[in-house]
Amino acid sequence: MSRKTILSGMQPTQARLHLGNLEGALRNWVRLQDDYKLYCCVVDWHALTTMAEDPSEISANSREIAKDYLAAGIDPDRSSVFIQSHVKEHAELHLLLSMVTPIGWLERVPTYKEKKLALKTESEPYGLLGYPVLQAADILLYKPYGVPVGKDQAPHLEITREIARRFNFLYGEVFPEFVNLIGEVPLLIGTDGRKMSKSYDNAIYLSDTEDETAEKIKNAFTTPTKMRKTDPGVPENCAVCNLLKVYSKDWQKQWDEDRQGLRGCMQNKLECVEAVNERLRPLRERRRQISDSDIEPVLARGAREAREVAARTMDEVRAAMKLR
Numbered sequence: 527m528s529r530k531t532i533l534s535g536m537q538p539t540q541a542r543l544h545l546g547n548l549e550g551a552l553r554n555w556v557r558l559q560d561d562y563k564l565y566c567c568v569v570d571w572h573a574l575t576t577m578a579e580d581p582s583e584i585s586a587n588s589r590e591i592a593k594d595y596l597a598a599g600i601d602p603d604r605s606s607v608f609i610q611s612h613v614k615e616h617a618e619l620h621l622l623l624s625m626v627t628p629i630g631w632l633e634r635v636p637t638y639k640e641k642k643l644a645l646k647t648e649s650e651p652y653g654l655l656g657y658p659v660l661q662a663a664d665i666l667l668y669k670p671y672g673v674p675v676g677k678d679q680a681p682h683l684e685i686t687r688e689i690a691r692r693f694n695f696l697y698g699e700v701f702p703e704f705v706n707l708i709g710e711v712p713l714l715i716g717t718d719g720r721k722m723s724k725s726y727d728n729a730i731y732l733s734d735t736e737d738e739t740a741e742k743i744k745n746a747f748t749t750p751t752k753m754r755k756t757d758p759g760v761p762e763n764c765a766v767c768n769l770l771k772v773y774s775k776d777w778q779k780q781w782d783e784d785r786q787g788l789r790g791c792m793q794n795k796l797e798c799v800e801a802v803n804e805r806l807r808p809l810r811e812r813r814r815q816i817s818d819s820d821i822e823p824v825l826a827r828g829a830r831e832a833r834e835v836a837a838r839t840m841d842e843v844r845a846a847m848k849l850r
């Protein structure tokens with residue numbers, strides 16, 4: 527029996543994935559590929575919605591992210607790893623879907639409002655408004671059973687559903703419904719106590735060395751009122767304790783002792799460095815062994831596999847719309 531399809535993607539706005547990307551999405555994909563056929567996309571055109579003025583790094587970033595996928599355990603023999611722009615059907619479906627998507631729907635997407643405020647350029651590109659239409663095309667081309675994403679992506683999946691329903695209503699049933707596969711994932715806290723994000727400069731990367739990781743954790747934010755070892759800590763608000771919770775099997779004991787003033791921040795930090803580096807070691811080892819020349823054939827094969835499915839869907843789409 528053939529496995530059900532799932533699809534997900536990440537934007538190559540940065541060259542490397544951090545622990546938030548790893549715990550928040552990638553680990554879930556790795557687990558799911560045992561039960562599903564996974565299409566695992568690096569969405570380089572999406573990165574252009576905010577990086578069009580200087581796109582020079584996008585293609586190198588895309589390769590680095592594909593390496594992170596493999597290092598985290600995505601298996602290219604079972605899953606198709608590819609770059610969005612290598613499968614032109616994404617652009618064609620985006621165009622056709624854009625004709626049936628009301629602008630009002632797009633203006634209401636919460637991430638649109640945020641991204642518009644964060645724009646570094648003065649004029650707002652047309653493509654930014656269409657971001658969710660392109661994402662809908664990414665998804666619908668593969669007619670997936672489900673889409674595994676982080677919680678923040680729920681509005682994009684909702685508008686994808688609305689676009690699919692409208693298409694089906696106008697031209698006939700082409701796109702089946704799909705489910706959200708939102709993983710039970712902790713929100714990862716960065717070294718400054720805020721959400722881990724490359725734009726806050728508080729992230730630990732898969733590609734960091736053990737020494738770089740240690741340096742970041744040693745300088746991380748802890749309970750400000752805990753000056754001495756014997757002062758009580760507030761582990762919920764401490765960046766190091768939050769990392770311990772995700773990476774250390776003894777975290778409950780460590781939190782209790784922290785709260786009671788039985789241990790100091792330095793001990794937490796040292797144990798945290800150990801726990802994080804230990805968990806990442808196999809992954810980092812694998813990542814070091816993946817070279818530029820290893821990744822190109824993986825991406826070529828992934829694109830070929832993806833195109834096969836995407837081309838079939840596009841034939842149905844054109845037929846439904848009476849385009850010949």
Ligand code: TRP
Nearest residue numbers: 533534535536537569661664665
């Ligand atoms: N918008 C997603 C993000 O920022 C990336 C994305 C683009 C995506 N196309 C997708 C995710 C299709 C899942 C499926 O993370």
